Amino acid sequence: MPIGRGLRTLSISTVAAMGVALGLVFFYAPIEAEEGFLQKIFYLHVPLAIVSLCGFVLGGLMAIAHLRTRDQRWDLRSYVTIHMSLILGVVVLLTGAIWARGSWGHWWVWSEPTLVSFLIVMLLYATYQPLRFAIEDPERQARYASVFAITAGAFVPMNFLAVRLSSSYLHPRVLGSSSNLPPPMALTFGVSLGAMALLFATLCSYELAAKRTRILLKSSSRILGYR
Amino acid sequence: MNSLAATLPQGTGSGYVAAAYIVFFAIVLIYVAIMAIRLSRVERDVRELHARAGQPPQQPPQPAARPGDVGEPQLAEQPQLGARPRRQDETHGQTPEPHTPVRERETV
Amino acid sequence: MTDNPPTANDARRSSARPPGLAATVGALLGKDLLVELRTLESVPGMSLFAVSTFVVFHFALNQNTVSGDEAAGILWVTLLFAAMLGVNRLFVADAEQGGFDGFLLAPVDRSAMLVAKALALLAYLIVLELVAVPAFGLLLLGSPLGQALPGLLAVLALADVGIAVIGTLIAALAVRTRARDLLGPLLALPLLVPVVIGGARASSPLLSIVHPGGLQLRWLGTLGLYDLVFGLIAYAVFDFLLED
């Protein structure tokens, strides 16, 4: 089990990518015509949301791998991925609220289906950890958590579909699509997305290394007869 | 958040942008801080293990440590003997395996 | 005291063959309905809860009649919460009285448990709605229930399947945890938001006085898709909740 291998490369590239992304956001990307400077939140909020949602789905895929192989390491990976997506998800909700406040004067708007969907997804995943802690047998805990992760992972797209259908009118501004951005903005967005993905990967492998270390420590204590 | 937004210029929305980025970095930093606390706990446990590894092991299922590992004498001086007698109880006492999960059967 | 120890003869042995999926589902479902009939633990409670909730809504909203979005919302929230009561009880007897082990020892397809429990929950939901929907029509609904009924039945049928599938999966997930009464609804409510969206939006025009409308197919489609997706997922993962 290589602990922390590649963590250094990952960390350095994350810091570099973050620096480049921030530089592009504040010094390269043009000020958006309608929203002005406020639109800079877009480069933070949307990539984070995408990364976080991908993390949730990825956690579900890892859970499938866990159930298929019965390899506990997949469960650990799934756990860490979902854990990290939850943390970034909190940022997504907060930045979304700030953006909504700046843009519409309200901290929360129900007319923004992406944000609403995200809230529902977060409410669901908020029960992931309580579910784990409520099961004592470690093996069953892993299995039940995987069942949850798979179900919830499939729920993410399903939920987005339903919520989007339910928003009766088209919201005034595109808060999720980057399709018709002018090239400088698209570039900035892409770099931001890459930086956020790298950040996510770094934090995940950081957490994973920490978890593995603690597991190793525990089992070393046991082997040496101290516990 | 309200007061923070109020102190910054409203017209351009820069206050909100600053708030959003601050929130982002703050949460990442909080996470790093929590990990630092956990890391210090791991370090403490490793030190403890290291100190004990210097002692001749009681019932080593495997070689406990190399003799050269004794370092950190200030820690090794105070061996936590608390766990040792308990281990003896476990193996020779009335109940050889006190942690056996009666639970397992009940919950299955 | 005993003269002839009953050992099975060879003829019977050969006739004892593992029951198929349908037979297993039948045995499980029959047992569940029998237990429910005897204890009356779930269905009467669910129905009573629904009627009480309508009364609470009357006072909380301070309205004598509701229609449209409001009516749809009240109906679906009530049905969903009443369903949670059934979900919470669904596996309790099996977990506490060892029915899981008894089932696992039998030479049967384990998916039968999912199917049987989902059918049992579906039956509970149907009985619940037989009480709750007329009660809603009497107590709160401003528009005539009769004209909305055919469309409403279609929506209810599709939504019930989704609630039954997710409810069964979540009930099995929560029943062998600490704090299962809390975890069940916490897990199930977010998962059932799409059902509420589909159900409420589809029934809103049916219950409206001002802009009465027909059934919108996209909501039925959403509900159907939900049923299909989560039916398949529940089928795929359910076995892992049973084994050890």
Add this chain to the structure above:
Amino acid sequence: MIELDGLVRRYGEREVLSDVSLSLAGGQTLVVFGCNGAGKTTLLRVLATLLRPHAGEVEVLGCRLPDDAWQVRGRIGLLGHEPLLYRELTPRENLRFHARLHGVGTERVEELLAAVGLVDRAGEPLKTLSRGMVQRVAICRAVLHDPELLLLDEPWVSLDPAARELAWPLIGAGTGPDGRRTRVISSHDPGGGLAEADLVLGLRGGRVALLREAGSVDPSEITELYR
């Protein structure tokens, strides 16, 4: 009939059963001794296919566990601590339910109810029956499908002598298909069960502490296990 080689079952990191190896021929009776928590129940549950072995070879009735577990299910009867019966249902309903799960005819239910002397009470809910009666119903449940392998977990605990006598023809030696039923009986009573045994297994802390032909085992050796 039963071949174990290096069986390991863990609970989390800790081994509840470590390196258990034994071989039991068909028609023989294995009695497992050991105090509470020695791993007796876990061993029986592994043999019953209710728990997966984590390591080692396990062969029961010619089928390898856990891969071929589905083939042996239905050929094993388990009488555990819990009766595995529904309290709200009557003995007859409970047994008919299990009969349907095992594809056994209902006449077998009546036969067994008569054999344990419960015909009179067979129509009353189980919760109104005494513990000993419930145990008798549980015995019927365990032998309903005339299993080739019978696993009895401390079977004498809740049976009075009269009930024992009633139950004996169902679970005693020489019953079952062709009178050659293999049995595994656990006992946490040093005195009980030795007379039943062909082979004696003593467990201490999940490890094999004693494994010999019953004839050569001195009762004091078994008492020793409980110290």
